[in-house]
Amino acid sequence: MDAPRDTQGLLWEVFVQEEGGAAHVHAGSVHAADREMALQSARDVYARRGRVASVWVVESAAIAATAPADRASFFEPAFDKVYRHPQFYKVPRGVRGI
């Protein structure tokens, strides 16, 4: 068997929830050999001062993302759909609570 490589481990992305009910927000990355080590490292690196309710870690390689070059074509369908916004619909003057 080969000697183990001197490595910095896998790259993980860290998502932190600051209080219960809030969204998890990307905080940064850590290096770790496995999930447990990634969680511990994420706590040490991104949660040193309280204000943390929960942490997620996910291997960076497992994330799929849109490419900048596809920005226009990928999101274009959302640009011209004004009827998806409430302002598109008319309400008679004086009607309230709608």
Add this chain to the structure above:
Amino acid sequence: MTDSSADPAPLVADFEARLDADETIEPRDWMPERYRRQLVRMISQHAHSEVVGMLPEGNWITRAPSLRRKIGLLAKVQDEAGHGLYLYAAAETLGISREQMIEQLLAGAAKYSSIFNYPTLSWADIGAIGWLVDGAAIINQTTLAKTSYGPYARAMVRICAEENFHKRQGFEILATLAAGTPAQHAMAQDAVDRWWWPTLMMFGPPDGESPNTAELMRWKVKPRPNDELRQRFVDLAVPQAKAMGLTLPDPELRWDEETGTWRFGAIDWEEFRRVVRGAGPMNRERLRVRREAHDEGRWVREAAAAYQAKRRAPAGA
């Protein structure tokens, strides 16, 4: 031949238009090769500075004069490790690996802030580092929080939020000593006398002589010039020194009514270049300790890698 000659002109124009519109550049966006390289250089140097910066202070943890001082210093040194990690991660988004950066540091090929090549001779130096060195770093980093490269800017926002405690714990240490016995006061003054000028050098060479400033400012990597930040620092530090009853070791320091700033004497740039080149009092020692720590941690990395390989092996294999 310059690096940028290989970059297609329409892409460069598009890139610069985005900068003009104050857009943020993200890892997968197209960027000129020079922009990428300048950022890798800058962010990795910054990361190394955080990591090497732990050494002069870590040296004093066991000798802190009280438990209050000890927990403060421990937390600060731990923060510096965290800051190094934020920054290595930001640099990695540009295509360099953490292994490569660490190799460059250990081989002596990478630079880090010259300030850490000065020795910490007394406990008062820990106060001077927090107050002056972290104070200067905050000024630099606050402007970098608006840098054009997203991951670097976000790391800076996180770092700035944590650095203020560093500066205040340093100020408290120095102010306490300055108000103590004559011997304690002298110790505080001696530390300020030794750290003042190297701190002013931290902002880098004057704008006219800084090889990278023009390009970095054009690309909004570096939002403000060195001299402006240095002046901002001096204007903050002078009244703070006075409040502690300490003096700054510059006979030419005087208030300029016209500009509303503190004028200061000439900086010894020859000393700066000497230390950058590796001839500072502690250059060899810092790298020796860093290499030793890396070697001593090797078994941990190897054990983690072996465990990872075992867990990933198909069941029953």
